[in-house]
Amino acid sequence: MGMQIKIELLDGEYWWGGAVADGIRMPFGKQEFNRQLNPALTPNQANPILISNKGRFIWSEEPFDFAYTENLLEIENGKGDIQQGEGYRNLRDVYKVVQAKFFPSAGQLPEPLMFTSPQYNTWIELMYDQEEEKILEYAEAIVANGMPPGILMIDDNWQEDYGVWTFHSGRFKNPKKMVERLHQLGFKVMLWTCPFISPDSAVYRKLLAEDLLLKNEEGTPAIRQWWNGYSAILDLTNENAFAWYKQKLDYLVENYKIDGFKFDAGDPMYYKDSDISTVPTHANGHAEMFAKFGREYRLNEYRACWKMAGEPLGQRLCDKLHSWGENGLGSLIPNGLAQGLMGYAFTCPDMIGGGEYLNFLSNSENLDQELFVRYAQCSALFPMMQFSAAPWRVLDDEHFGYCLEAAKLHERFGNEILHLAKHAATTGEPIIRHMAYVFPEEGLEEVNDQFMLGDEILVAPVVKKGMTERSILFPSGTWQGDDGSMIQGPCQQLVHTPISRLPWYRRERNN
Structure with missing residues (x-):
């Protein structure tokens, strides 16, 4: 104790x-x-x-x-x-x-495109079937449907195996040409990766011989169960393991012109305090080392982190359900605000519509088009927004149109968001801010369904099903709405919120 x-x-x-x-x-x-x-x-x-x-x-x-x-x-x-x-x-x-x-700011910004354009992740459309032709089809469809190109993340199973970070030769005939085409379309390209190593493989035997794997308390390689099976884990406290991993990813950058990496897993739950590593640490410390590794790449994304606030790392909220509740859309604002108040300023909500793929299968009857649109609107004025399920596939034209508007709104705010991201990189201040952070004297501590983008923009997404009007708490000041309305705060106001509308307001500055 x-x-x-x-x-x-x-x-x-x-x-x-x-x-x-x-x-x-x-x-x-x-x-x-x-x-x-x-x-x-x-x-x-x-x-x-x-x-x-x-x-x-x-x-x-x-x-x-x-x-x-x-x-x-x-x-x-x-x-x-x-x-x-x-x-x-x-x-x-x-x-x-x-x-x-x-946790002082490192003074560095992650890749600016993460803030100025939407991100697209291939997971829900392709699952474990990450294949060259299908990836190109997805990217071409983004552009063909008028969505702004941005970052394209190629998710798990592009690789030969966990720890074998080379394109699977059966699924990728010419990965270099594929990346070239994605670049031509206006995308920067990320690849999924993790700190796990498949046992019973040549790479595992090599790393074992070189003593680069984490050991359990018995002194044998730690084999841990995770969502894709059982794997060994790199000991990233060992500078030689760190260098080995970096060499593998650098080869992808140099040879295929890959722009960055989605660093998945590495959660403290996959480690134990009793694990034996080159530099002794606890379970959380291993997660911290995995995140330190990501600083080697300006374009990066993490979902699990320990004590890496202030660092130039993209931090996504963990996978959400396709639901309105606290395990879905209802969590985006409160958890995004919590990230900011813990120093993780460079935040991204989960994939729009929720990262749980079952609702997006072609025969799914559970898809809620209204929910999908409200997810997109809620994400639009976050520091980042990320699509995975293709909105033009899962929605009708009307609902897709609203998602397109949300994506374009994010792009329109891109420079303002980037300016706030640069401010965060130097001062550590959150990009999206709790109402009580910006207006500490106005009793707004329990407001969890609206937020400030910087100090000037109030954003009040609809996060409950069927709501065509919502109550907004306006702090002191004069607020000009996206609909042209002018509201004098402090006050509480019921505003009209048809499904086509994401309510946001700019505070008027007195000259």
Whole structure:
């Protein structure tokens, strides 16, 4: 057992931090809640930071567990020293202090195209059938349907095997030519990769002989079950393993002109504190090493992370269901806001419509076209937006048209989003911001269904089925709507939200 700390909650005190997947439960402090970060077992980003709207913080360099009970925050099971601070004015003040002190910005931006154009992932259309001709068909269809080209991610199973990071010769006749064509169409190209190595393979035997694999406590290679079977894992604390992996990916960059990589898996749940590695660490530390690897490539994406806030890494929310609830569309805003308040500014919601493929099969009767459109609208003014299921295939013309408008809106805001991303790269401030972050005195701590893009743009997507009007909380100021309306805040207003509309408002600056 590590040290235990008990902190009495102040009147009206709300807290954020810990694990991004808990964004739907934030702010903490009103209901009982507990989270284990030692190890962090959620399939998304985490950071050992807790901050409150009353200007208090908790930080440790190592994992800890925490619980909110009636009027108390309890910290226990910490692996290292717990640091506490107080006396800051509000949520924004305390965030900026902890950010500068504990996870300062690296001063670098990921690939700018991630912010200025939509992303497209081949997963839902192709699944494990990642094939040259089908990838080209998908890309050509994006452009033919008037969607803005951007980043194209070729997902899992383009490769020969896990750890054999070469194009599968049966499915790719001329990958170099394929990438050339994708570039001509206006795309930058990413390939899926992970830190796993298929056992019973020549690569496994080579890495075993060179002592580059993670070992379990018995001293034999750790073989772990994950969603695609059982695999060994690279020991990325070993600089030779790091160099081996980098050499494999650099070959793809140099030989095929691949632009970057989607780094999947590497979650703390696939490691154990008892694992033996070249540099001793815990389960979360191995996830951290995998994320450090991604800094080698400007175009990257992660879904699981530990303590890598402030780094130039694209951070996607974990896979969501095709649903309106807390495991689907309802989680995008609260969890996206949580990412920002933990220092992960370069955030992307999950694939539009949800990453669960079963609803998008050609015979699926479960597809909700309204939900798909609202997913696209909710994503449009996030730092990034990502399509996977082809909207022109799964939707009728009307609903596809609304998705196209959302994609074009994102593109239209591209330079403004990029400007905020550059600001985040130097200051660490979130790109999308909690209402209470921008307006700390206005009692907006529990607002989780609208957000600020920077300090000037209020975005209020529809996240409930069948809603053709929604209530928006307007803070102080004059707000000009996407529909031309002018609203004087602070006030609460019911606004008209037909399926064609994503309500957003710009704050008028007094000259």
